[in-house]
């Protein structure tokens with residue numbers, strides 16, 4: 001191993017456990033989502049402090065529509081509140097808000113708030129906070145394939161010359177580097193359709209802590225664990 005500590009440039013998080021956090025306190029599940037949304041800013045600030053340039057959070061999956069309508073509605077409302085309340089903090093931290101997913105299928109009010117906050121922060125250069133919203137890893141690959149087929153039909157790409165890198169250009173945000181580290185909170189050992197293409201060689205870290213309690217100190221533990229990994233990308237790795 002080299003003696004230079006390896007840094008996390010892109011951290012992605014599956015924010016799980018809001019419901020159990022609330023239930024263990026005798027609260028409604030939506031209270032857990034609210035506490036979870038409040039935690040986003042804390043982790044965004046901590047990530048900046050740890051020099052993480054890209055932070056991507058799984059906020060709403062393509063499968064989350066199966067939840068009771070009241071819970072889906074509460075999550076969408078929380079998203080709007082989050083964008084309204086935390087926009088000044090994002091500006092102060094010089095963070096650019098970004099989003100990936102089937103954004104056109106979000107409820108109109110949430111979609112417009114999102115686009116507004118993205119526009120307002122588009123020139124910020126201090127970090128990128130990407131919210132995965134109505135996001136599914138398989139949906140992203142299907143959507144990329146559709147765009148690719150269109151590009152082939154328009155004669156813009158020769159299918160014989162397609163490679164992993166050029167396929168990657170059709171993903172929701174080709175500017176995002178692959179995540180170095182993916183954290184899942186609340187102890188579940190699943191990927192849950194998150195960043196399937198992008199996390200091919202990401203390091204994984206599972207924390208037993210529920211998302212609303214996952215604080216700066218817990219993040220520091222995850223980063224410490226990452227420091228001790230030997231990333232081989234399928235090769236023999238560093239000596």
Ligand code: FPP
Pocket residue numbers: 015016017018019020021033034036037040058059060064075078079080082131186211
């Ligand atoms: C999982 O908890 C979490 C979600 C389904 C969505 C994550 C949403 C937030 C953190 C709040 C909104 C986010 C923003 C950016 C405004 P769960 O309900 O699956 O928990 P459980 O597994 O304990 O039931």
